[in-house]
Amino acid sequence: MPRSGRARKLIGAFLAVLLAGLAMTVTAAPASAHAIVVSTDPANYRVLDFSPPVVSMQFSEPIEVGLAGLRLIDPQGTDIRIGQLGHANGKSETIAAAVPDVLENGTYTVVWHVVSADTHPVQGAFTFSVGEASASGAPELAGGGADPVLATVYTAVRWVGFAGLALLVGSAFFVAWCWPGAADRRRARLLFWSGWGGLLAATAGTLLLYGPYAVGRSIAAVADPAALGTALGTRMGLMQVLRALLLGVAAAGALWYPRASRRRQDAGAKPPDHRDRIRPAAVVLGFAVALAATWSLATHSAAGAQVALALPIDVVHLVAMAVWLGGLAAVGAALLPSGDLAAMRLALPRFSRTALVCVGLLLATGTYQAWREVGTPSALFGTTYGKVLVGKVVLAAVLVALGAAARRWVRRHYGFAIVTISDKRRARRGPGDAEVTRFRRVVAVEAAIAAVLLGLTAFLVNAEPARAEQASERAAVQGGAAGGPANLAVPFDTGGGPAGRGQLALVLLPGQVGPNEIHLSVLDADGGPKSVAELRVQLSLPDRRIGPLPVPLQYAGAPGHYVGGGVRIPLPGNWELALTVRTSEVDETTVRVPVSVR
Structure with missing residues (x-):
């Protein structure tokens, strides 16, 4: 941990703003990690004397009918026509569909799919028989499955969203806390608006894709207006709408802040000191908490018995990730190319201390999330989720090692005290061009690894948690x-x-x-x-x-x-x-x- 009083105050302000924002996110009611079938009518494996007029199911949590579905399959493997799906007796935990035709004797299969409280698709099946059970089963039919193209596109859109969040929040915090003079810099503004545009595009893409993705349709269903209308009525859709509104607020703030800074400079105001930087940095962090909550409230973190703890921890994890990785992009794409030695001497040590705090938060929150989603060593190495998580941890360790090397470089060239005339000359001269070039290469490698990490994060957000997927290979x-x-x-x-x-x-x-x-x-x-x-x-x-x-x-x-x-x-x-x-x-x-x- 940094030893300077300035760094300690930074940590205190960072955590205070996070905790204040997180207090608003823990009010969501606890939910099961996945929708669980409480009962079915007809009951599973039951043999009925007469054809049932209705097929219904009761779940452990409310179900959105628009994203639910039932199929009734006869003993020969043919789909039977059923009525429109709705809530039975007005209860949100139930779904039901009428069976208009009289079913012949034999065993029938009901295949269902719903969207769980954590916005992930859940599916299952049960069987019942009319008259007597079938002596032989239906011929095996060609398998279905989720549209791989749609799943790939949906994951890519989530990656763009995470990358946009990092660029938007990280570049804004970097300007507010580490380099206030960059508010008018073209490269810094380009980073911010790139993140803003990418996040807005990902938000729109999620709205279009989520409906077809949740019900298992093909990517062609994206053009169906009904799919968009259905998605807007879900928790995932509401979070996307909220995110779009927050992006509108961010755009207004980004247009106002540089003008306000110019007016202060024209009025002869002194350069911003430590106190002057706290307020804009706190505003950025508070906004980042609100943005991150639109992810956390629509993922695994918003479901399960530990939701009151898991939800704020996930928000902290996302904010720390965005501040660190987005700030890293600002260093490599805006600060170093500027050639501003005075700005580097101030901004690089500030970002180095900030990155150290972010890494500590990521380590603590990531450990909890891994325990919650994986649970056991066998699941860590025996499930797809666990293996991807291991790869993410390895890449994160490489990134931390590169960050430690960069931190040593910053302390060697900018962290020394200026006491003698020689120190002043050294500070004014700065590191040589060759050394700066090597440092930029390290930052570029860090940025590339960060992009891969965001891709793995996007995959894990959409993947079934290892606790549900656990299997022993x-x-x-x-x-x-x-x-x-x-x-x-x-x-x-x-x-x-x-x-x-x-x-x-x-x-x-x-x-x-x-x-x-x-x-x-x-x-x-x-x-x-x-x-x-x-x-x-x-x-x-x-x-x-x-x-x-x-x-x-x-x-x-x-x-x-x-x-x-x-x-x-x-x-x-x-x-x-x-x-x-x-x-x-x-x-x-x-x-x-x-x-x-x-």
């Missing part, structure tokens, strides 16, 4: 390749030390379309029976985007032994069993096992 899964009975054992590790490790012995009989039975035994590391706090099983067919189908388990009487009877698998294909084990209040993992059903 170490599982030695065998059998079931051609369909039929599955008998295997897979290890698990919930991250709670020796008490969180063990294995799951699984038997699926007969492993065919129709009624099946699952036997599960939880074993400790030595192969003995093991009791756990909770055990859940779900079935999914990823190729058809069907699932997860919840599998009801019953305690079989023996320690650690559970049975799931009457599991009706409606279609053949490469199914996936998700076995979720919880060994304590906080230690949980999910092991995913592929099972082929014929």
Whole structure:
């Protein structure tokens, strides 16, 4: 931490403004990380005497009908016509659709998708039968899936948004705190307006893309006005509208501030001192908090039991990232090319101390976010989210190392006290052209790494959190390749030390379309029976985007032994069993096992 009183005051002002702004963001009500099905009508696996007039579902949180959908599939794999989707009995937690035609005997599959409280798509399925269960399943159909083009474009738009946030906030804070004389500099203003324009374009792009992305449509649906209208009615859409309004305020402030600075200079005002810089820097940070909240209120941070802590921490993380990376861009693209030795002597040490504070905040908040979204070492290295996060951490470490080298360079050339005439000459002369060129190259490399980091951040924001995705790639899964009975054992590790490790012995009989039975035994590391706090099983067919189908388990009487009877698998294909084990209040993992059903 910097030792000077000026740096300590900077840190105090920085944290005070952040905490004041964050107090306004923690009022959002807690929500589940993902919408959970409370009940379905007809119930899952139920055999009905008559064709149901309505298919309905109840969730653990309110559902936006505009972004929800239901499909009813008959035993032959054909979609059945159903009525318009709406809320059942006026309850926002339910969705329902009428079944206008009388269904023939057989097993039917209901495939659903909704948008969770954290604005991420959630999907699943359940089955029911009319008269009697089908003796054989439907032929396997071509799989669906999210439009890869739309997903790629949506991630790219999010990257532009993060880059715009960094340039906008970072360049504004750099001018306000580190280099007040740059308010009229063309390069500094170009950085600000580039960030402003990029963020505005990303905001508009998110509004256009979010509706089709959330409901799994193709990128062609972006041209559908109804998709835009639907998106505007969601929390994500409201945050984009709020962000656009904030950008309007930022534009007005950016046009006013240089004129006010010129009027002060024309009036003969003295150069701004430490106190004069606090107010504009505080205004920039307060505005940055408001902008960052439009992200945090529409991501994983706004959902889950720790929302009151996770939400402000995410805002701090975003603001620190923007101040650091945007300031870095201002150093490389505006300050160093200016050749202003006096400005460099003042601005570079100020930014160096600011960057140190930002890195400390990023380290603390990033550690908490990683724990919240990943949870266990097995998830960190066994999930897509965890692996991308590891790559981000490695790149961030390289960036911090380069920043440390740059900080030493700044202290060597600008951090010395001016006592003697020789010191004055050295300060007036500044570093040589060759040294400045090398320093600019280091800054350019830092900026390139920062751009990659923002891309990884954009991916992680859209990705399923590792706690929900957890899977063990170490599982030695065998059998079931051609369909039929599955008998295997897979290890698990919930991250709670020796008490969180063990294995799951699984038997699926007969492993065919129709009624099946699952036997599960939880074993400790030595192969003995093991009791756990909770055990859940779900079935999914990823190729058809069907699932997860919840599998009801019953305690079989023996320690650690559970049975799931009457599991009706409606279609053949490469199914996936998700076995979720919880060994304590906080230690949980999910092991995913592929099972082929014929």
